[in-house]
Amino acid sequence: xxxxxxxxxxxxxxxxxxxxxxxxxxxxxxxxxxxxxxxxxxxxxxxxxxxxxxxxxxxxxxxxxxxxxxxxxxxxxxxxxxxxxxxxxxxxxxxxxxxxxxxxxxxxxxxxxxxxxxxxxxxxxxxxxxxxxxxxxxxxxxxxxxxxxxxxxxxxxxxxxxxxxxxxxxxxxxxxxxxxxxxxxxxxxxxxxxxxxxxxxxxxxxxxxxxxxxxxxxxxxxxxxxxxxxxxxxxxxxxxxxxxxxxxxxxxxxxxxxxxxxxxxxxxxxxxxxxxxxxxxxxxxxxxxxxxxxxxxxxxxxxxxxxxxxxxxxxxxxxxxxxxxxxxxxxxxxxxxxxxxxxxxxxxxxxxxxxxxxxxxxxxxxxxxxxxxxxxxxxxxxxxxxxxxxxxxxxxxxxxxxxxxxxxxxxxxxxxxxxxxxxxxxxxxxxxxxxxxxxxxxxxxxxxxxxxxxxxxxxxxxxxxxxxxx
Amino acid sequence: xxxxxxxxxxxxxxxxxxxxxxxxxxxxxxxxxxxxxxxxxxxxxxxxxxxxxxxxxxxxxxxxxxxxxxxxxxxxxxxxxxxxxxxxxxxxxxxxxxxxxxxxxxxxxxxxxxxxxxxxxxxxxxxxxxxxxxxxxxxxxxxxxxxxxxxxxxxxxxxxxxxxxxxxxxxxxxxxxxxxxxxxxxxxxxxxxxxxxxxxxxxxxxxxxxxxxxxxxxxxxxxxxxxxxxxxxxxxxxxxxxxxxxxxxxxxxxxxxxxxxxxxxxxxxxxxxxxxxxxxxxxxxxxxxxxxxxxxxxxxxxxxxxxxxxxxxxxxxxxxxxxxxxxxxxxxxxxxxxxxxxxxxxxxxxxxxxxxxxxxxxxxxxxxxxxxxxxxxxxxxxxxxxxxxxxxxxxxxxxxxxxxxxxxxxxxxxxxxxxxxxxxxxxxxxxxxxxxxxxxxxxxxxxxxxxxxxxxxxxxxxxxxxxxxx
Numbered sequence: 043x044x045x046x047x048x049x050x051x052x053x054x055x056x057x058x059x060x061x062x063x064x065x066x067x068x069x070x071x072x073x074x075x076x077x078x079x080x081x082x083x084x085x086x087x088x089x090x091x092x093x094x095x096x097x098x099x100x101x102x103x104x105x106x107x108x109x110x111x112x113x114x115x116x117x118x119x120x121x122x123x124x125x126x127x128x129x130x131x132x133x134x135x136x137x138x139x140x141x142x143x144x145x146x147x148x149x150x151x152x153x154x155x156x157x158x159x160x161x162x163x164x165x166x167x168x169x170x171x172x173x174x175x176x177x178x179x180x181x182x183x184x185x186x187x188x189x190x191x192x193x194x195x196x197x198x199x200x201x202x203x204x205x206x207x208x209x210x211x212x213x214x215x216x217x218x219x220x221x222x223x224x225x226x227x228x229x230x231x232x233x234x235x236x237x238x239x240x241x242x243x244x245x246x247x248x249x250x251x252x253x254x255x256x257x258x259x260x261x262x263x264x265x266x267x268x269x270x271x272x273x274x275x276x277x278x279x280x281x282x283x284x285x286x287x288x289x290x291x292x293x294x295x296x297x298x299x300x301x302x303x304x305x306x307x308x309x310x311x312x313x314x315x316x317x318x319x320x321x322x323x324x325x326x327x328x329x330x331x332x333x334x335x336x337x338x339x340x341x342x343x344x345x346x347x348x349x350x351x352x353x354x355x356x357x358x359x360x361x362x363x364x365x366x367x368x369x370x371x372x373x374x375x376x377x378x379x380x381x382x383x384x385x386x387x388x389x390x391x392x393x394x395x396x397x398x399x400x401x402x403x404x405x406x407x408x409x410x411x412x413x414x415x416x417x418x419x420x421x422x423x424x425x426x427x428x429x430x431x432x433x434x435x436x437x438x439x440x441x442x443x444x445x446x447x448x449x450x451x452x453x454x455x456x457x458x459x460x461x462x463x464x465x466x467x468x469x470x471x472x473x474x475x476x477x478x479x480x481x482x483x484x485x486x487x488x489x490x491x492x493x494x495x496x497x498x499x500x501x502x503x504x505x506x507x508x509x510x511x512x
Numbered sequence: 513x514x515x516x517x518x519x520x521x522x523x524x525x526x527x528x529x530x531x532x533x534x535x536x537x538x539x540x541x542x543x544x545x546x547x548x549x550x551x552x553x554x555x556x557x558x559x560x561x562x563x564x565x566x567x568x569x570x571x572x573x574x575x576x577x578x579x580x581x582x583x584x585x586x587x588x589x590x591x592x593x594x595x596x597x598x599x600x601x602x603x604x605x606x607x608x609x610x611x612x613x614x615x616x617x618x619x620x621x622x623x624x625x626x627x628x629x630x631x632x633x634x635x636x637x638x639x640x641x642x643x644x645x646x647x648x649x650x651x652x653x654x655x656x657x658x659x660x661x662x663x664x665x666x667x668x669x670x671x672x673x674x675x676x677x678x679x680x681x682x683x684x685x686x687x688x689x690x691x692x693x694x695x696x697x698x699x700x701x702x703x704x705x706x707x708x709x710x711x712x713x714x715x716x717x718x719x720x721x722x723x724x725x726x727x728x729x730x731x732x733x734x735x736x737x738x739x740x741x742x743x744x745x746x747x748x749x750x751x752x753x754x755x756x757x758x759x760x761x762x763x764x765x766x767x768x769x770x771x772x773x774x775x776x777x778x779x780x781x782x783x784x785x786x787x788x789x790x791x792x793x794x795x796x797x798x799x800x801x802x803x804x805x806x807x808x809x810x811x812x813x814x815x816x817x818x819x820x821x822x823x824x825x826x827x828x829x830x831x832x833x834x835x836x837x838x839x840x841x842x843x844x845x846x847x848x849x850x851x852x853x854x855x856x857x858x859x860x861x862x863x864x865x866x867x868x869x870x871x872x873x874x875x876x877x878x879x880x881x882x883x884x885x886x887x888x889x890x891x892x893x894x895x896x897x898x899x900x901x902x903x904x905x906x907x908x909x910x911x912x913x914x915x916x917x918x919x920x921x922x923x924x925x926x927x928x929x930x931x932x933x934x935x936x937x938x939x940x941x942x943x944x945x946x947x948x949x950x951x952x953x954x955x956x957x958x959x960x961x962x963x964x965x966x967x968x969x970x971x972x973x974x975x976x977x978x979x980x981x982x
Binding site for chain 1: 615616617618619620640661662664668669672673675676685689690691692693694695696697698699700701702703704705706708709711712713717728729730731732748752755756757758759760761800801802803806810862863864865866893895896897898934935936937938939940941942943947951954955956958959960962963965966967968969970981982
């Protein structure tokens with residue numbers, strides 16, 4: 043708990059926000075004070091609900107002057123606790139809901155921070171365009187949150203992370219000034235690219251109030267296949283071949299382990315084993331093309347060659363949109379499918395793509411050394427080198443306290459291996475309050491120093507998300 | 513001219529650089545003290561020629577301690593004077609020439625700062641990959657320079673600028689510390705993305721010593737067409753259609769004006785008018801695909817539909833690699849073709865794509881108001897909204913002093929129009945010493961303040977490229 047916020051600051055905040063612009067009602071605050079999995083809970087003396095950028099600026103300005111800290115929250119879908127206040131003013135973007143502009147000639151959509159990703163998808167589709175960043179949580183996750191955490195998802199392989207999809211930003215800086223960087227230019231070399239600091243800055247360098255997002259053409263054809271194979275090493279070879287043969291038309295290339303299929307079949311009603319026989323590993327691959335029929339043809343050519351060469355053991359290609367959805371559901375359900383299995387250590391690591399197989403082998407050995415009967419589930423965005431490496435407790439009817447007790451040690455071993463490969467301990471989820479201290483183990487001191495110097499230059503009183511990052 | 517560098521600093525620099533690592537020979541320095549078009553000339557008490565990152569760190573460390581300024585130079589191809597010293601130590605990366613690694617599974621190439629872009633292209637091709645950033649000056653331009661200036665080129669439409677092609681950087685910071693950020697990860701959300709500050713930082717926040725660059729698949733088919741049309745507005749409509757129909761397989765979409773074709777035919781030996789009749793405007797379009805024959809087929813479909821709809825007046829598709837090169841040469845020669853025509857005001861502006869036609873119309877009116885007989889040549893990367901807007905003096909045998917005299921006024925009018933459209937006065941060339949002062953006219957004070965605060969935090973003595981940026 044931080045220092046109590048002075049009463050006069052609360053009064054001034056209420057005055058600038060006006061009726062409906064703030065709340066101290068415990069019921070209104072409650073859902074915003076709990077992380078959705080219940081891992082973090084918090085408290086806040088005031089929920090600020092600004093509707094305009096000017097109101098955000100007024101709130102931040104008052105807090106800056108008084109040295110009162112703020113935590114900003116979007117859709118509250120973060121996985122590292124960065125959005126949950128511990129005594130700070132809670133600034134929610136939920137009332138900043140306007141899509142200010144959609145311009146198909148510019149391939150741009152300008153949305154305020156509180157717009158949900160799913161709403162961006164709809165607005166883009168309405169002008170025959172596509173915004174290619176999808177998350178399981180896109181019905182709740184907001185533009186502001188996705189920008190501030192540099193969100194990823196399953197289409198990063200082709201389109202990049204949020205960082206790559208932002209043309210411009212509007213933000214309120216820690217001193218309460220509004221920065222209008224809401225350009226929609228593809229090119230602008232006139233000084234440091236400040237928006238890059240706010241993207242992935244986890245709310246520590248300001249409040250993102252609106253973003254100009256890049257749109258893409260709608261694809262005329264897509265092909266989704268579920269592929270059984272021998273090993274992660276084969277998955278990497280297959281990926282290289284897919285990229286070469288399609289000229290980069292690979293939309294997604296997701297690795298799954300056999301145990302993940304078994305969990306899904308067992309724990310997610312309606313899930314069917316996608317292939318007649320079991321295989322040690324699987325890849326869910328999606329190709330797309332601007333030309334009708336072309337993705338399907340490319341997938342057929344690609345798979346028959348790989349089957350012939352023995353790189354692939356078996357594969358099924360979705361023949362209908364419904365089948366494609368069912369195959370994707372197996373991938374998307376990998377987290378919920380493991381939940382009933384008890385205590386799980388989760389990791390969100392990235393390593394160079396060429397080292398994914400080696401990482402999995404080394405991490406398995408290290409984990410089994412710590413927890414010999416653990417069930418290991420490695421899956422994720424192999425095309426980006428991003429593995430969600432989950433370690434599930436031994437089979438049992440109830441939560442295993444021993445597995446919980448070994449979590450710290452196991453996590454350290456896994457992260458040490460990723461770091462030894464110049465990898466990342468947080469590929470897409472960010473550091474938040476969960477991983478900031480741990481990240482200090484792996485970051486070069488010079489890098490942390492520079493980050494602190496920049497933060498101090500922009501937020502000398504450290505009022506923005508003070509417990510997050512360095 | 514800055515303050516003379518103390519003799520003991522020079523001695524210490526020579527000592528850490530060792531034999532062959534420095535020069536004070538006027539003949540050795542001369543080519544590095546003149547901008548290639550002769551617009552800027554400079555001077556330097558010492559040319560530092562470090563071969564390793566450690567030597568760069570030693571040089572910068574000595575200069576930091578003594579408060580002695582440094583200008584860093586790569587291939588000396590910059591267009592805004594940022595690479596020419598005016599009394600600073602001149603740090604050249606010309607001896608940092610190693611390609612440290614090429615890893616096709618990671619789609620990564622790690623090159624030191626002094627490696628030329630053309631060498632990157634060759635090394636990528638050797639492993640059946642492609643580095644998709646090409647510049648007319650790629651035989652001289654270096655990796656370090658291209659990173660520091662966030663270089664663009666003709667393939668930005670599909671692959672983005674240099675910023676989008678860098679996975680990691682190694683750099684020496686202004687205090688002489690080495691930052692090893694040479695990761696090759698596609699995803700890493702662990703704090704601010706510091707490399708983004710150095711990319712496009714024009715050497716003011718450190719010396720880039722090496723970069724991990726993204727590679728892409730080689731394309732199996734490509735189609736190049738030269739298209740005659742009525743207006744820039746039609747070019748924008750055509751671009752939107754090309755992106756929609758090909759699902760984003762447009763590699764390049766370059767606008768040219770009739771007068772540019774005439775200059776090329778007249779002034780560049782061997783150039784032929786690409787179409788039988790003259791058209792007011794032209795587009796050079798390139799499609800590519802991973803599938804053999806697919807780009808050609810897409811181009812044929814696209815053009816026949818556009819001809820039928822009257823959006824296109826005429827078009828020719830290259831049937832051989834030689835023809836494709838000849839068509840591209842017309843585009844690439846647009847700068848040299850105008851040179852014999854006398855005094856030229858050049859602009860490198862960007863506006864939102866949807867406003868390109870409006871920009872050209874408004875800028876033409878403003879320019880003809882200042883210089884009624886000027887010949888206006890607008891061309892460039894219309895797909896990125898980036899127009900090289902050149903204003904050539906009236907036809908005459910000799911350089912026109914009157915046209916020179918009106919340059920400032922004309923440039924101001926053109927830039928004011930771009931700025932009024934939330935455009936950029938330097939889309940890809942950067943600010944250097946040429947445009948920094950002018951950029952202050954258009955930047956919001958809050959943005960300049962933040963840039964200065966960051967620079968001051970990282971380089972409190974302002975020793976790195978001190979005359980460049982804010």
